[in-house]
Amino acid sequence: MAAAAVEKIKSEMSNAGLSSGAIDGILKIAATYKPKEGEKPDMAQAMVTLGKLFAELETFIKTQPESDQTIYHNIIEKKKSELAALIKK
Template sequence: MASAVVEKIKSELSAAGLSSGAIDGILKIAATYKPKDGEKPDMAEAMVVLGKLFAELETFIKTQSDSDQTIYHAIIEKKKAELAALIKK
């Protein structure tokens, strides 16, 4: 991931109250799903990859504290609402 994007995500997760261990784990998992340089998946491929990413994140977050799990799920719900608002435009 580009370092500016990673820092922004890390900052958002930290501001939401997620522990540094949970943040590091999330970023490590997300980095494995980064497209290779020059690779641009089509929409169908991207949706499959996103599904796998979120499934792996969900498995990981279940290993974290109850507090981190609650915060993570709140973040995901907020992002879903933001995406839904964008789609409606």
């Protein structure tokens, strides 16, 4: 992830109240799914990768305090709504 994008995401999660430990864990997992330099997965590959990413994030977040779990799920629902609104345009 580009540094600016990571900082924006980190800031959004922090502002939502997610703990620094949960944020660090999420970012560490996300970094492992970053495409290699020059790699451009096709749509099918990208969807499989996203599915794996979210499954791993869900497994991780279940190890965190209940408050972090609630905040994380609220963030995900908000992002889903934002994406749905973009698609409708």
